Amino acid sequence: MLTRNALIIFLLLFNAALASAQTSRIVSGSTEFSVKFILGTCHGTFGAPKGKAVFSEKNPEASTFDMTVDAASFKTNSDSRDRDMKSEKYFYVDKFPQIRFRSSKVEQVGKQYNATGTLTIRDVSRTVTLPFTAVKNADGPMKLASTFELNRLDYHIGEKDWKLKDIVTVTLTAVLR
Template identity: 70%
Template sequence: MRHIIKIALSVFIFAGWGNTFAQTSKIVSGSTKFSVKFILGTCEGSFEAPRGSAVFDEKNPSAASFDVKIAAATFKTNSNSRDKDLKSEKYFYVEKYPDIHFKSSKVEKKDGKFQTTGTLTMRDVSKTVTLPFEAKKNADGTYTLSSTFDVNRLDYKIGEKDWKLKDIVTVSLAAVIK
């Protein structure tokens, strides 16, 4: 009986210790910006801040995880007609696919830099991607996580091949987690 109590107590202490260092944080603010070159220059735009959750401790990146969503219909490019077109079935099809979603499967520090591998889903296409990111601990205890990466829009059925519009979109994502 004593042996069972010791085992139960050890499991309880270990579980409590693990939760102390791996707490789920909520994304409290951030930004999402993108740019893509086209025949007349560069189209720049933004989405509303990402939302979701993150578990992150820079001293133990392998225990980290991210589950981030961006509302696809929230982008702005300073052109109402272009924004309307991008929301259509031809591009983001926001009526049917309201979110862009990233869920990590692995987080690691490689060559002094962080990266996360996971599934990026846009429309009805999911692909495994590895995204670099930086983590900055703020004075108030929050973290600012930021990443800049390229996405081939055609891989996710965002529009069609078009000589007037480049395929590669550069995305800059920032999230403050607390």
């Protein structure tokens, strides 16, 4: 049985932990990608990520992320390519409208962080580790940024093709408030 003093100390520590890792809403950001193909490099975007995050620089292990990106927001400045990429052959946005990342572990590694969790694209969910940086702006919001590579074939995005490389580089930025 807890003594009165032990209970007060516990409540103070619990409230301090809550204050240092509060749930935030992702209010803006960007999702950019690039993939090499026979004629050079294709650059494109998706809409900004949406979702919730709990992040604490002082206690990163208590952090969690649950974010989505609208798969239909895919853009490369080529209407025919964009339509093709949204089709069943690639992202199949009619059936799989969201790309989702849900963390299971966050840890600090040097001056940056790693978020390990499940990335779901189309009908495939895989465990990935996304490196990221966190910068708190003077006016309050926190900016998280991650650049990582993924193999599009692991997520059934297209087929093996000598004209298109398998590795895609993604840069994801999320602003939390």
